[in-house]
Amino acid sequence: MTRGRALAGVLLLVLLLQPLIPLGGYRQYVLHVAIQIFIWSFIGSAWSLMGRFQLVSLGHGAFLGVGAYATVLLWNLYGVTPWLGAVAGMILAGLLAVVVGLPCFRFRVVGHYFGLVTLAVGEVIRLLIVAERDWTAGSLGLTLRSAGGDSLWALQYGSKQVFYYGSLALLLVGLWIWHRVDRSMARAALESIGEDETAAASVGIHVTRFKLGITVLSAALTALGGSLYAQAIAYVNPETLSGIGVSLKIVFAVVLGGMYTLLGPLVGTALTTALAEFLRILFGLKLLGMADTIYGLLLIIFIIFLPDGIYGSARAALDRRATRRAEGASITAKASV
């Protein structure tokens, strides 16, 4: 068993047993923060499925909002269980991804063009939610209709413990999916597409199909994250779940941690959440916008100086040391022969 795997195993054990550790009054708060980290890491990981292949989406808030609102509206208005609501959300998000992605990919709308289009999509979904205020309650936001107690069918629980384990499980699933994509043939195809689309196409890679596939996957997973978040918090609002702001926050967390690694989004999300909580405790509600201002500044600084993120750069540095040690070992081995 490698050192890395052992460490991960210990961490997982800690996370699993954490709710049993006596924390007194801080229990709910810790659970709340942990749930935030798990769900947003899951979403960040979903975003990075596109980001790592040079498909920059600045509008993932669209998928988030679709998932969250689909789930809440279907339950509040029609009593549809969120288990099905989430699936509906995923399908809708997937459809949106296709509607936006197909013209973009078929006609080579890439890079800046694509980023702008996604930005517009994110904003439009937010506007749509606000515009349809008759049934979405617009900017006021929507509270999840109470099921009158703990219910698996309605996915509502008084204690956060269930959501803690649920979001942890979802995060693990998300990481597994990331890992599978990383090991798949699709990864090689998508990387070559990211590098040189024309060359990739000339080798027979069906560019549009691959791009569309990863986009739909990313969109669906993000929507799922949105659905779970809506259930855990029991409240949705177009500002927090769609629009440029949340889209950029997702991106920032992933860039901070490292776009091209498995645990990068998790590390980044953990750091930003910690920073946000720290600032909230420090300033309370006095300095509205301070956290985001710092985020924005850090995003700029990081993208210029540390584009691989904290975790990504650290991993790369460790890898380089390992390579040098291996080379040193092989030289010594040769010398001793």
Place this chain on the structure above:
Amino acid sequence: MIDPIFLVEAAVNGVLLGGVIALLALGLNLIFGVLDIVWIAYADLVMLCMYAIYFLVAVHGWPIWAAGLASLAVGALLGVAVHLLIISPILTSPPINQLLATGGLLFFVQSAATLFWTTDHRSVRLSLPSWEIGGIFIPATRLIPFGISILAVIGLYLFLTRTYIGTAIRAVSQDREAMSLMGASPQRIYVVTSAVGGLMAGLAGALLIFQYAVHPFFGGQFGPLTFMVCVLGGLGNMVGAFVASFIMSEVIAVGGVVMSTEMGYVIAFVIFIVMMFVRPGGILARRQ
């Protein structure tokens, strides 16, 4: 059913708004054409200039024409600052980094504005007449900015075609390397281009503050609209952007009256997506 007079009024308002949108779209296109980078935070620079005018006029009592000129200067300076501090270091980075850098700038600017000036809406009240033509009301606060924006577009055209530096800017957008072989320092041309782009943002801000109230998320209204206009017209295509500005403004204005302001944007977006299927290179592109 809506009184047709409101529709006509909306249509006219759409044209008037289109002029200012054209300024934004052309400014953004200018920078993209030369630098191959999109300033995602462009509309937020406009927002900053609007705040500048607000504070100069409403708080310090400056005359409007002076505040307008100040806005131009602020815009140009912001343009140069953005280029030197953020764009220059990432000129050769992959597009994802460039997008995230200017995206980060958007985030930073909007949040900093919230921090300093809160989310209160600020407006500059002007008592200007409204003219009635054939039953529809056209306020001077819309007509004058439209006139100025058209003049500015003509001015930009003349600058790009008749002046030396303007022709150089066009040349760089066509072949950056060849221009450096002419002895032109690319950095100098970039700075000039950024200044002009910023100046146009400053002008747009000056024209908008008298029509709309400014708040930190003002860019959220006009930013995505400007991007859609630019992509619709073909990124980098000046004439296309000009035409697309009016098309989009019309849709938003009329849609806003028929349904709601927000739905106007949604419809515009739908049309945008449809156009992407039909004319992916932009409305003025030749058939693929």
Place this chain on the structure above:
Amino acid sequence: MLELRAISAGYGQFTALWDVSLRVDRGEAVAVVGPNGAGKTTLLRVISGLIAPRAGALTFDGAELTGRPAHHIVAHGIAHVPEGRRLFPALTVADNLKMGAFLPAARARFAESLERVYALFPVLAERRAQRAGSMSGGEQQMLAIGRALMSRPKIILLDEPSMGLAPVMVLRLFDLIRRVREEGYTILVVEQNVRQVLKLVDRAYLLEVGRIRTEGRATELSEQDFVRKAYMGV
């Protein structure tokens, strides 16, 4: 006047030029010939500053220019007519020539330079309002050379001027280059059309796979057997 000493240069992990040294004296016309992929274009791009060399030195008229950016090198009097001409396609002939005189020193003598260029290439005068992208290959090449002349250079680098031109045009082009040379310009030309270019120049270098294989007076080189067999189809 122009001297390269032990220049090495390349792209990324690939090295295109190894230890290249060459010399061009004032008033000379020198050619660099060689097969495709030999590194001839890279060589000119190093001289004009589009690529920084990894090793070696570049001096021009006594000034040390190694690694300086292109716009500095142009200001010292080196004009580069790039491979494929690289005109500004949407600009008119007149605007292209205007851009050629971007340097302050050149702009000051703009009218004079323009007259000279129009005298050398009357076709350009006729078509001064035409979009550069709509002209024929031969006309474009003339415009590219004219544009280089507008910067009032001391030396002109020509990268494959005959590329893509019909044989008749090629002969006319080399005649024009001869006339440019007669005006007093120093010329370094990279060419695949060995036969024509050796008639034009005083000296030539043979570049193969990134290294100078041989050099000598043009007349001597065209007599050498392997040159004749490999490059002149004899």
